[in-house]
Amino acid sequence: MNFTTQMDAARKGIVTKEMEIVSQKEKIDVSKLMDLIAKGQVVIPANKNHKSISPEGIGKNLRTKINVNLGISRDCNNIDSEIEKVKTALDMKVESIMDLSSYGKTREFREKLIDMSSAMIGSVPMYDAVGFLDKDLKDIKEEEFLDVIKQHALDGVDFITIHAGLTRSVSKKIKNHDRLTHIVSRGGSLLFAWMELNNKENPIYTNFDKILDICEEHDVTLSLGDACRPGCISDSTDGVQIDELIVLGELTKRAWKRNVQVMIEGPGHMAIDEIEANVVLQKRLCHGAPFYVLGPLVTDIAPGYDHITSAIGGALASSKGVDFLCYVTPAEHLRLPNLEDMKEGIIATKIAAHAGDIAKNIHGARDWDNKMSKARVELDWEEMFNLCIDPKKARRYRDESRPTHDDSCTMCGKMCSMRTVKKILNEEELSLI
Known part of the structure; x- marks a missing residue:
């Protein structure tokens, strides 16, 4: 029996090789996994053209996964440097890498990344549009945005972030709203500008069915981006954010009718007491689709330490049902992260994800902690180091001050x-x- 996507296969009762791998990794019965995929509560982002991938599941009853953002920019366009980060991220066993390249030879980096990566790969085609098409933003035609999305799908990207929920209606509210930080999403701001410059509806929204055609053909998972995510705690859970979320819920159902897998992106910056309510809102309005958040950063005052503000929010978010955490580094809001920034961001986010998994009673999550506790009570230092989330740092600290x-x-x-x-x-x- 033929199938188009992982969701299509699950609905037809077909066990794919990707499902089998995820079932083994998560120690979940494959029939239960298939049921969750069929309902849209779990996704397995695995583009048919990404041959080196080791598939991962994201969603209900599974371990919280983490994503690392990499890529070249106008001011930092050294591909070799970014490839070194990729190798380190893979060594640190991240489950996902997003290519956020926005300048120069973006496809050269993306092809190398996909070829070498066992982790799932995400991208934001909107970032690539100006360079790919070699045009000013206002001059890009609607069908040309689709050309960029199609190229990313052909290259093997496993999930794409598109800001389809930023309709003209939502945009009007941004202009008339007293938000402190307006739109902080890079992709969302570019679309907002295109819409205003051309006096047109969001082309990603109006061409959503054509995007579904591309995703269905290559089994690309949609990450429905939150263009209106709060960029400061003052803007969190406001009407603009919720209005866009309602649109994303409607688009989720349209994607599922085509068997296209969907994740929903979320905040952002948010006071700690609002996190649980936001998780409940997202799951309700978007019908239980997996939730993917940046942070949330629980305070705005810590540039240089935002991996900590993010980990605090990420741990709570994960414990309340968030499925996928995007890492934040100490360099957030300041510059493109270097290799050491990336490492710190990965470790902080891994800690947050694991803390959330303990609270969610994910299968086997507490075993790791119990083994560490046993090694501590037995004063087995080698075993402690072996179990550390960052063994090199733990060994270095002990070696620097020997008892x-x-x-x-x-x-x-x-x-x-x-x-x-x-x-x-x-x-x-x-x-x-």
């Missing part, structure tokens, strides 16, 4: 609680002098 007694550290020395209790329970001699 007199190897069964302790320089914080407590012979007064180490684990050491004291272990000796007493084993009826060994205890000396603190």
